[in-house]
Amino acid sequence: MRHFWRLSSIVAMVAAVALIVMAILVNTGVLNEYRWLRVLFGISALNFTLRATVPLVLGALSGILCERSGIINIGIEGMMLAGAFAAFVAKVATNEWPLAASLLFAVLIALLTGALMGWLHALLSIRFRMDQIISGTVLIILATGFSSYLFNRDAVAIGKFSAVRIPLLSQIPVVGEVLFFNPPITYLALILVVVVHVALFYTRWGLRTRAVGEHPRAADTVGINVNRYRYVNTSIGGMLAGLAGAFLVLEAVGQFQEGMTAGRGFISLAAMIFGNWNPFGALSASLLFGYTQALQNELLLAGINSFTLPGIGVINVPRQFISMIPYVVTIVAVSGLVGRVRPPAAEGKVYETEGH
Amino acid sequence: MNSHFLQRLSRTLLIPTLALVAALLLGAIVMLVFGDDPITAYWGLFSGAFGSARGWSSTIRKMTPLLLTGLAVAVPLHAGLLNIGASGQFLMGTITAVAVGIHFEGLPMVLHLPLALAAGILGGMLWGALPGLLKVTTGAHEVIVTIMLNYVAALFAGWTVYAGGTQGQTPGPLWDPTARAVSETPDVLESARLPLLIGPPYRIHWGILLALVVALLVWWLIYRTIIGFEIRTVGQNLKAARYAGMRVNWTIVLTMIIAGGLAGLAGAIETLGVNYKFAPEFTGSVGFDGITVALLGQTHPAGVTVAAFLLGALDAGGAKMQFDSGVSADIIQVIQALVLAFVAAPLLIRSLFRLRRADDTIDRAPTVSWGGS
Numbered sequence: 001m002r003h004f005w006r007l008s009s010i011v012a013m014v015a016a017v018a019l020i021v022m023a024i025l026v027n028t029g030v031l032n033e034y035r036w037l038r039v040l041f042g043i044s045a046l047n048f049t050l051r052a053t054v055p056l057v058l059g060a061l062s063g064i065l066c067e068r069s070g071i072i073n074i075g076i077e078g079m080m081l082a083g084a085f086a087a088f089v090a091k092v093a094t095n096e097w098p099l100a101a102s103l104l105f106a107v108l109i110a111l112l113t114g115a116l117m118g119w120l121h122a123l124l125s126i127r128f129r130m131d132q133i134i135s136g137t138v139l140i141i142l143a144t145g146f147s148s149y150l151f152n153r154d155a156v157a158i159g160k161f162s163a164v165r166i167p168l169l170s171q172i173p174v175v176g177e178v179l180f181f182n183p184p185i186t187y188l189a190l191i192l193v194v195v196v197h198v199a200l201f202y203t204r205w206g207l208r209t210r211a212v213g214e215h216p217r218a219a220d221t222v223g224i225n226v227n228r229y230r231y232v233n234t235s236i237g238g239m240l241a242g243l244a245g246a247f248l249v250l251e252a253v254g255q256f257q258e259g260m261t262a263g264r265g266f267i268s269l270a271a272m273i274f275g276n277w278n279p280f281g282a283l284s285a286s287l288l289f290g291y292t293q294a295l296q297n298e299l300l301l302a303g304i305n306s307f308t309l310p311g312i313g314v315i316n317v318p319r320q321f322i323s324m325i326p327y328v329v330t331i332v333a334v335s336g337l338v339g340r341v342r343p344p345a346a347e348g349k350v351y352e353t354e355g356h
Numbered sequence: 357m358n359s360h361f362l363q364r365l366s367r368t369l370l371i372p373t374l375a376l377v378a379a380l381l382l383g384a385i386v387m388l389v390f391g392d393d394p395i396t397a398y399w400g401l402f403s404g405a406f407g408s409a410r411g412w413s414s415t416i417r418k419m420t421p422l423l424l425t426g427l428a429v430a431v432p433l434h435a436g437l438l439n440i441g442a443s444g445q446f447l448m449g450t451i452t453a454v455a456v457g458i459h460f461e462g463l464p465m466v467l468h469l470p471l472a473l474a475a476g477i478l479g480g481m482l483w484g485a486l487p488g489l490l491k492v493t494t495g496a497h498e499v500i501v502t503i504m505l506n507y508v509a510a511l512f513a514g515w516t517v518y519a520g521g522t523q524g525q526t527p528g529p530l531w532d533p534t535a536r537a538v539s540e541t542p543d544v545l546e547s548a549r550l551p552l553l554i555g556p557p558y559r560i561h562w563g564i565l566l567a568l569v570v571a572l573l574v575w576w577l578i579y580r581t582i583i584g585f586e587i588r589t590v591g592q593n594l595k596a597a598r599y600a601g602m603r604v605n606w607t608i609v610l611t612m613i614i615a616g617g618l619a620g621l622a623g624a625i626e627t628l629g630v631n632y633k634f635a636p637e638f639t640g641s642v643g644f645d646g647i648t649v650a651l652l653g654q655t656h657p658a659g660v661t662v663a664a665f666l667l668g669a670l671d672a673g674g675a676k677m678q679f680d681s682g683v684s685a686d687i688i689q690v691i692q693a694l695v696l697a698f699v700a701a702p703l704l705i706r707s708l709f710r711l712r713r714a715d716d717t718i719d720r721a722p723t724v725s726w727g728g729s
Contacts, residue, residue: 124697124701128704130697130701130704131700134696135700137647138696141644141689141692141693141696142690144689144693145686145688145690146690148684148686148689149686263503263507266503269500318515319525320514321515323511324507328504330500330504331501334496334501335493335494336494
């Protein structure tokens, strides 16, 4: 198992290096005349990848925090949608404020809403012992229902986060343009990957969280309040999903659309599993899924819909099939890897202290 | 009917009934908070569903696909599987049924209609088999796979009626060229349509009888056959099922095939009985609502039938409610989520209504963890 992970991280490193080299070659003009290479490695594909990755990695981190403490979180999609809607409402309500203040306020409200959703999930599954997968489904239906019931279709949010250039670093060719010239939530998401990794593996809180998710009875025996850890982690997880929602409204689109999360919450779940419940694994998986979305987008933009297969001839691929790529890749990824990954042992089980 | 039976019945009905009451009450509070009038809204809802011949027929029409998608979720729940893919299976059933329904001109109805229905069932079965097969061969969790397949099915269905692009992209195979730029199929031929059971003003088609018969068959399958026994054993104790020598993997795949067939039939009935054609905007949320129906009905076919009737009534009354009271019909979705929340957490209901904890077995959890089989 360990062998497998070492091998796959080597593969991932090689792929990343190859990608960077290709990107530099294509975007500095050496290989720029090949349309296919532009689609695969152009600046716009890379930028799109990063933009598509942000909500996925935030969702996956949300899942990691919940599940490492033993609570299955299938409701990320609902938390994300609730966060997006809350961010939109808060932004519209404060349109008159200075832009930065209004945006920050909207992010704050999205975080709070996400935390509330997370807390609700914990409440339903811990206090009321609801099946955690059902409870997650409830969150999704609740968020969908509430956001369409309350959505005022005439409301318009004015302004969104714009890209911030990081001095010096952004002047690195290609890499600087892709990584160091982004809006704030994108930077925040990347920083959060590191933060969650450190918190989970190098702090007392992280050790206890993992203990609660692996062997709650043992954790309880040494005096850790199992359910309190679960409540706190699920609420923080909710915040991260809420932040993903805020990203969609305040940074990517600028407005709210009904059902705008469009399955991202579920793809983040797959990214979490694919990344073996590790923050950096989740980031790699999110980048992979983000790249498939970018590829889909670039292919459609470039109007490429026929492929010449040697010996078979020209095959016309309708755009709907190209749009299937991210979903199909997700299925292939979870099919190929489950069994090689291991979820936290106590996941999904209600914990009751003895003597109750 | 002895008193033991009645006692059990009342215990089974207690939680769903209270869940419905609690959801309606909480829904009323939500409406009050956001400045809507719950009394006019609920009156509109009620009269819209039951106040007229049109209302009744609309309730029964909406109930039909919900009953089948509810069963499509309920059957896998007996095996401990959560089928969130009913909407994809529903769509695939719709597409295959339409494909048969618009072709084969001149075929008599006795052949054409069953053929179209069978095509729908088959389409759904294929889409249901996929997550089952992936689960037993690779361990991929059915929740993620079925959700991803929902998106794939929606894109696939969209492609079949794609009107073609401006840059010479070929239109989809089921697209109706006379519809010009509109994405829809031609009308299903007369010989493949479900005839009306009760004519105007009711317009109730044969689908409801078909669905009720299927519900009866599902009951028989689950509680009276060996396959049903295996399904329930796999759901209650996977290890015991293995030790007893049951073919666990086969049971899981078969359960998902049955579920897909049920949802596919729902799609076929909806197209052959109501819409007579497919257009992407007909899709609706019947598939997802199946989860609520299945849990509200406590996964028992009789309960699922009652739950489908209630949710069908909610759907049918929604339009009149919006018209009468100005409350957005989207509140129905909120109420449905609340029903689901309450019914899935009997403890929540008990604490809300201050009931003593009864010794029933209903609040068992159907599924756990991503581990796979």
